Amino acid sequence: MLFLDNSENKFLNLKCNVCLRRQTIYITVRISNDYVSIPGYNHPSLMAAMRKEDNLVQFINRPALAVHPPSDWAERINNALMRVAPAGLNQVQTMACGACSLEHSQKAMFMSYQRKKRGGKPPTQEELKSCLMNKAPGSPDLTVLSFTNAFHGRTMGALALTHSKWIHKLDFPVPEWPVAHFPDLKYPLEDFVRENMEEENKCLEENEVPLMFDEVQTGCGATGKFWAHENFNLPEVPDIVGFSKKMLTGGFYYKDNLRPAEPFRIFNTWVGDPSKLVLLEAVVNVIKGQNLLLNVQVTGDYLLKGLKDLQKHHAEMFLEVLEAVVKDMSK
Numbered sequence: 001m002l003f004l005d006n007s008e009n010k011f012l013n014l015k016c017n018v019c020l021r022r023q024t025i026y027i028t029v030r031i032s033n034d035y036v037s038i039p040g041y042n043h044p045s046l047m048a049a050m051r052k053e054d055n056l057v058q059f060i061n062r063p064a065l066a067v068h069p070p071s072d073w074a075e076r077i078n079n080a081l082m083r084v085a086p087a088g089l090n091q092v093q094t095m096a097c098g099a100c101s102l103e104h105s106q107k108a109m110f111m112s113y114q115r116k117k118r119g120g121k122p123p124t125q126e127e128l129k130s131c132l133m134n135k136a137p138g139s140p141d142l143t144v145l146s147f148t149n150a151f152h153g154r155t156m157g158a159l160a161l162t163h164s165k166w167i168h169k170l171d172f173p174v175p176e177w178p179v180a181h182f183p184d185l186k187y188p189l190e191d192f193v194r195e196n197m198e199e200e201n202k203c204l205e206e207n208e209v210p211l212m213f214d215e216v217q218t219g220c221g222a223t224g225k226f227w228a229h230e231n232f233n234l235p236e237v238p239d240i241v242g243f244s245k246k247m248l249t250g251g252f253y254y255k256d257n258l259r260p261a262e263p264f265r266i267f268n269t270w271v272g273d274p275s276k277l278v279l280l281e282a283v284v285n286v287i288k289g290q291n292l293l294l295n296v297q298v299t300g301d302y303l304l305k306g307l308k309d310l311q312k313h314h315a316e317m318f319l320e321v322l323e324a325v326v327k328d329m330s331k
């Protein structure tokens with residue numbers, strides 16, 4: 001998704017092979033491993049982390065992290081989250097769930113954009129007053145561009161980017177932000193290179209806007225790389241990467257320039273949970289120590305080859321599944 005400034009009509013179009021290809025990855029992940037952490041929640045390493053005397057306090061206490069973090073919080077962030085940070089993203093913010101991670105990511109993008117626009121000057125009195133009434137200039141006309149059929153969560157800001165099912169959306173007022181058509185690619189990709197290129201080209205055009213990846217579903221090794229976007233050989237790193245689910249804690253990585261200038265701009269009571277970092281550290285140790293990413297690549301290739309063989313010999317079976325999925329999506 002990308003965010004756009006309507007007030008200056010810097011509009012639409014996107015450079016996004018990245019997102020285009022993501023659909024393949026997304027389908028793979030849905031098949032394999034939606035909610036479970038990569039080593040599995042009953043893995044002996046996770047059990048051991050739970051039982052370790054030093055860790056007990058992290059499970060018993062739930063501090064308001066942004067106000068009273070535990071004294072070893074920075075160390076735990078480094079041992080768990082920063083060891084697997086996407087290249088080029090030096091900052092991280094924890095959150096409780098996927099939707100609130102994406103919601104706050106959007107705020108980080110908006111703030112950094114407005115900060116740059118002010119050129120180092122503080123906000124004006126008019127801005128400070130008008131924002132309280134949801135009016136410009138304090139509440140500026142900025143938007144986030146999302147894709148048809150996307151799902152990014154159920155809170156109001158995340159919902160503005162969600163277009164998958166009416167059950168998530170009906171009865172809620174949402175900002176009228178732009179929605180780009182997500183290309184309908186034909187599979188298997190290698191058999192439809194020309195057709196898919198034409199379809200993608202309809203959506204390709206470069207723009208100077210921040211690029212954010214929602215890796216709530218795809219992050220933490222499920223695609224054979226720690227982050228799915230690492231599969232895309234991007235010319236530049238994304239600006240923000242949101243995560244949750246298999247990472248056990250919600251949150252987002254972001255570039256230095258997106259760091260808020262003032263405290264409490266990205267804030268809620270918990271902003272995450274230290275006990276989740278205890279478990280995430282154990283997860284990262286297992287993934288790295290047992291070379292699980294390679295395992296995912298090898299078994300993923302094996303599974304895909306098997307699926308393709310099945311498709312060749314039992315096409316009718318796949319058609320049945322596909323019809324059931326399409327029916328479910330249109331509900």
Ligand SMILES: Cc1ncc(COP(=O)(O)O)c(C=O)c1O
Pocket residue numbers: 097098099100102151152153154214215216217244245
């Ligand atoms: C891609 C994606 N983004 C965001 C979310 C929202 O996460 P949560 O349910 O933790 O708010 C989900 C949840 O299914 C998701 O799959």
